[in-house]
Amino acid sequence: MSKRDYYEILGVAKNADAKALKSAFRKKAMECHPDRHPDDPDAEARFKELNEAYGILSDEQKRAAYDRMGHAAFEQGGGMGGGGFQDFGDIFSQIFGGGGASGGFADMFGGGGRGRQTVQRGSDLRYEMEITLEDAFRGKDIDIEVPIAEDCDRCDGLGAEPGASIETCSTCGGAGRVRTQQGFFTMERPCSTCGGQGEYVSDPCHQCDGQGQVRQQTALDVSIPAGVEDGTRIRLSGQGDAAPRRSGGGQRGDLYIFVSVKPHGLFERDGANLFCRTPVPMTTAALGGEVEIPTIDGGRSKLKIPEGSQSGKRMRLRGKGMSVLRSAQRGDMYVELGVETPSKLNKKQRALLEEFAREGGDEISPESKNFFDKAKAFWEDLVD
Incomplete structure (x- = not known):
């Protein structure tokens, strides 16, 4: 079954701005959330479809790719942000200030919360590559350098100076999120004290500023296949950011190469x-x-x-x-x-062309004869 148009899913026009997209998403999300339709087996699928549509259209780069190529721009999964490379964001954190789709957002409707996220996948990255038409014809292996997040070697990815203690955050109790009540909604937001980590570092690592990761220029060899077209996306699985060790150390992200042809x-x-x-x-x-x-x-x-x-x-x-x-x-x-x-004729060339014209050269030009025959008939009709 073919996918529905993302603009149709959100109920907005194709020229809708970011504010209109956000407003439409909030309204639709509250209307069709599965917690409000427990007896509808299709509710979860509709909600996921809505989430996917907003995830693409709320990002300028992904929206531009969708407007240009439709769903084909994201056949292999995952959208990309802008710039030379970019981390992926959490839609629900952006819109509702909460956690992921299965936790913080569900709590808005009175659903149960989830514990602190223990395993995260590394962020996907985007790299813009421009090649010549000749490269696109032949194919080419190209060496690139990409700033990729890796575990800090000083703190081994923990974010603390060697010997420093890592304590459970007293504000959120280690959950990484705090809840606030707004009317009948329960809102979840990342804990401002620990930054959503659930832990507090007494002495942050001086090399990574307590982040646990640093970006390193990494050399990669990218194989551009012969026949590649402008706008093609190439996925390098497992070549994105490393997963943060403090969040459980999940899979690495992917690197997406977006090819443009000069x-x-x-x-x-x-x-x-x-x-x-x-x-x-x-x-x-x-x-x-x-x-x-x-x-x-x-x-x-x-x-x-x-x-x-x-x-x-x-x-x-x-x-x-x-x-x-x-x-x-x-x-x-x-x-x-x-x-x-011909231009800049010499005397002999001009004389030859003049002789050609005297010999009826203009009369053997089919388009000219046809045009002037029609013009003559036009003038005669005006006289009549």
């Missing part, structure tokens, strides 16, 4: 096909002949110009286009002819 000076691309425009001398267009055309693989192809060719005529070179992703096939190249009018 505009080319000669070729324009449409899928696997290439388009270019070549100038053709007037004499070659009139008499027929050949012109030499560059190809994306660095070679040259001879293009036969039929006698009497006109500007705008499009000709095809089969198999001279882009590589097709995960295939040995290639697209085609389409060449548009642009017939050039």
Whole structure:
């Protein structure tokens, strides 16, 4: 079954701003939360669908990718934020100030809370990569450096100076969250004393400022496949941030490479096909002949110009286009002819063209004759 449109799920227009998105999400979330529909087996699925829609549209980069490519932009799971790389956020913390979908938000409707989160997955990262059209044609292995969060080697990821004690936070009792009552809602927020960790470090690590992690420039080799298109996303599993040790040390996050292809000076691309425009001398267009055309693989192809060719005529070179992703096939190249009018004529050339005109040269130009025949009929109709 195909996915529903995210804007339709939230009930907003495609030009809705962040405030309208947030307002629509809050309203819909309160209406369709599973705790309010205990007898509806589809309630949880609808709520997850709503959460997914807001998760994409509330992020500018992910929203731009969705507007451009639809659901295909996120086929392999997980959206990305902006910048060279970015951590993923918690939607429910942003909107309701609480914990995750299965805890803090449920408590808004009187549901049971959960204990302090013990295992977290490392954050996913995003990296923007720009390549040439030639690289996209051939494929290429590219070395990059990405700032990735790793456990601090001074404190071994604990966030405390060696020998310093780690104590349970007295404000939240180690839960990492505190609750406040607002009307019939119970709101959960990260504990401001311990920053949601549930623990208090008496002497924070001087190297990582008590975070337990530091970002390190990490060299990675990325293989760009032949035929890759602008906007393609490549996922490197397990190459994102390390999971915080103090939160249980779960799986590493993933690294997502977003590929953009630079505009080319000669070729324009449409899928696997290439388009270019070549100038053709007037004499070659009139008499027929050949012109030499560059190809994306660095070679040259001879293009036969039929006698009497006109500007705008499009000709095809089969198999001279882009590589097709995960295939040995290639697209085609389409060449548009642009017939050039001679300029800066010398005396002999001018005399020859004048003689050509006296011999009725203008009368053998089919487009001109057709146009002026129609113009003559137009003027005659005006007179009548």
